[in-house]
Amino acid sequence: MTKIKFLLFTLLCAVITLQTTGCSSSDDGGNDNGNGGSNVITVTGVSLDKTTLSLKEGATATLGATLAPAGATGNVSWSSSDATVASVNNSGVVTAVKKGTASIVAAIGTFTATCVVTVTGEDVVVTDPSLSGSNYFVLQLDDVSFASIQSKVTADLRPDDVNKNLYIWENTLSAGTPAGTNFYGLSQGWVSLVVGTVGWSGAGWNTNADFGPVDMTDLFDNPGDYYLHIGYKTSQTGRPIAIIVNDGNADGKFSIGGDFVDNGTTYPSFATITTDGKWNSIEVPVTKLNELGLFFDKPLVKKNILAVLGGGTAGTTIDLDAIFYYKKAK
Known part of the structure; x- marks a missing residue:
């Protein structure tokens, strides 16, 4: 009788051990950086492909924004310190409006990156x-x-x-x-x-x-x-x-x-x-x-x-x- 009780106790411990092991051996890819298992990579910064830019009046140029770390995603917002000098749209396209200097800012969350844009007078080709x-x-x-x-x-x-x-x-x-x-x-x-x-x-x-x-x-x-x-x-x-x-x-x-x-x-x-x-x-x-x-x-x-x-x-x-x-x- 004592032997039977011992065997039952041993089997019960084995079952508990297997169940416990099964709960803790999740997929190795489950590192979610604290995002509840969504696999989203947290943004830690933003940078621009240009920090200075010179344009003639009426010209346009596109700024590229890169998020850190690699693989991070998110919506970048764009703004200009003086849209009467240089404006920017939601795609990072800068338009030179008139002579002067303006700062174009790309922002995501609390992170920002800036490009200083200098607008110069347009060239004139004397053909008339x-x-x-x-x-x-x-x-x-x-x-x-x-x-x-x-x-x-x-x-x-x-x-x-x-x-x-x-x-x-x-x-x-x-x-x-x-x-x-x-x-x-x-x-x-x-x-x-x-x-x-x-x-x-x-x-x-x-x-x-x-x-x-x-x-x-x-x-x-x-x-x-x-x-x-x-x-x-x-x-x-x-x-x-x-x-x-x-x-x-x-x-x-x-x-x-x-x-x-x-x-x-x-x-x-x-x-x-x-x-x-x-x-x-x-x-x-x-x-x-x-x-x-x-x-x-x-x-x-x-x-x-x-x-x-x-x-x-x-x-x-x-x-x-x-x-x-x-x-x-x-």
Whole structure:
């Protein structure tokens, strides 16, 4: 009887031992890093393939984010310290907006990585003949194009709101919103004006006494060499504008885009402009301005060197760019 009890006790211990061993001998791949058996690898950091990046205005580049350790996964969020300089989307694509510096940050949880993006001005390839001349008297031109001809500029008359101005007469025009590229195909601005509710509208490029005299007498000495260049864009059929030129002594008027009537006087069109919403240009020989009684035989002081009349149809726009006198290349 004692032997039977001993055997039963031995068998019972064996069963308990087998059950205990079976519970503790799980699959060797069950290391879950404390994630409840889900086999997820815990993220311990994030890095970028670039820590600095230089882009031209308008260019794009893609940043790559890598999680640590190898095999870790997760959703990376992207942000920019200044989206007006460089923006970034959810895929890490950076877009250079304007000149400056911004930090692009990739983040996952509490981990971050940063790339410093420097945006520089876009390159301009001087292929347009209007930028291949000399002796420029510039009234309107973007900074990039201006830089390409700076050594050939005789007078920079572009408005600076100090002693060179684009003056709007009696609030007849308001600022428009340039959209797209400018006359030279660059993502730079231009003069965009919207006609108000009065029966006429106008604006003029002028200098004040502090700027001093604008000496354009070389146009008097060599009128056959010089041209007035104006870039003009419109999609409004039958909306001409009048151009008023001053030579220091008197005004002369002509129109572009159709005949222009001002106070009962019709000014014939010098050039027909295609109303296709694209940039067009006219080049007025200074000899043509001579026919209007303009000779540039004295410096200009406190004058509207050039002015524009847009008519009185409210909501119509005036878009002008690349306005300058210059000597054409021969």
